[in-house]
Amino acid sequence: MAIFQGIEHVAVFSTDTTRLRDWYVSNLDMKVILDNGAGVYFLLMGNGSMIELVPCAGPSVCAGKPQVKDSGLRHIALTVDTQDFGAAVHRLSEAGVETIGKTPHQFPEGLATFHFRDPDGNILHLISRPNRLSLAVVPRLADAPKDALIQGIEHTCIIANDPEALRQWYIDALGFQLIVRDDGHGTAFVLGADGSSIIEFIQAENNIGVEPYKAQGIRHIAIRIGQADAAQGAARLKALGVEVLEDYKALDNGVHLFFFRDPEGNVLHLVGRSQPLAK
Numbered sequence: 001m002a003i004f005q006g007i008e009h010v011a012v013f014s015t016d017t018t019r020l021r022d023w024y025v026s027n028l029d030m031k032v033i034l035d036n037g038a039g040v041y042f043l044l045m046g047n048g049s050m051i052e053l054v055p056c057a058g059p060s061v062c063a064g065k066p067q068v069k070d071s072g073l074r075h076i077a078l079t080v081d082t083q084d085f086g087a088a089v090h091r092l093s094e095a096g097v098e099t100i101g102k103t104p105h106q107f108p109e110g111l112a113t114f115h116f117r118d119p120d121g122n123i124l125h126l127i128s129r130p131n132r133l134s135l136a137v138v139p140r141l142a143d144a145p146k147d148a149l150i151q152g153i154e155h156t157c158i159i160a161n162d163p164e165a166l167r168q169w170y171i172d173a174l175g176f177q178l179i180v181r182d183d184g185h186g187t188a189f190v191l192g193a194d195g196s197s198i199i200e201f202i203q204a205e206n207n208i209g210v211e212p213y214k215a216q217g218i219r220h221i222a223i224r225i226g227q228a229d230a231a232q233g234a235a236r237l238k239a240l241g242v243e244v245l246e247d248y249k250a251l252d253n254g255v256h257l258f259f260f261r262d263p264e265g266n267v268l269h270l271v272g273r274s275q276p277l278a279k
């Protein structure tokens, strides 16, 4: 069994996590499952994926708003059933979301996308595919929101200066496997050992450099690891020479953590818990 299991959550840092929380809950069908009382919220979606909202001091380091092809952890794609795509786009349009480019877009092969921004300017998109990328059975979590139109994260996108080298690093270091080399639109996808976590890699057009660890925006991808494997996982990554942001530690509440950067400076962390956050 692979020790690096897949994505546990994606973290979004914000100067107003309460506003973002309310917006995600009412527009994106997410449910608050953890509130630490200090502005950190965990939001759960129908397919079991989670977003963590974390308070930060300053606004985005991207000049203005992040652009679609700016390097870094750049967008989160949310999956909708094909028959629900129109209704989801309609609802977001009625809510007055800022859209990006010419959207929605229907591709000949049946793929449909809708690009928009959350109130902080983070790039999100809806995606519906005739054939799902992941064939994993969606976990039926008792905590998950019911009857959600928007089902949860399909993939998280990294805009890379060298997408082939970077995706190979995720394969070699973190046990992802390549599932789509080129989807016909210049992108590649890798799948985590859990059979459901997907990262997309796209060529950057604008290298904005390494962003601070806790700047506003889509800021880190958390990799799930068994609590008993966390120390070993951190040691393995350190042996590969990753830049360490917060060294391995076991917190009093039973959470084991290790924060580091991938070779292009994107923030990742290992998280091992005694109990899963969502049940």
Ligand SMILES: [Fe+2]
Binding pocket: 009, 011, 052, 220, 222, 269
């Ligand atoms: Fe996190």
Ligand SMILES: [Fe+2]
Binding pocket: 075, 077, 125, 155, 157, 200
């Ligand atoms: Fe994408």
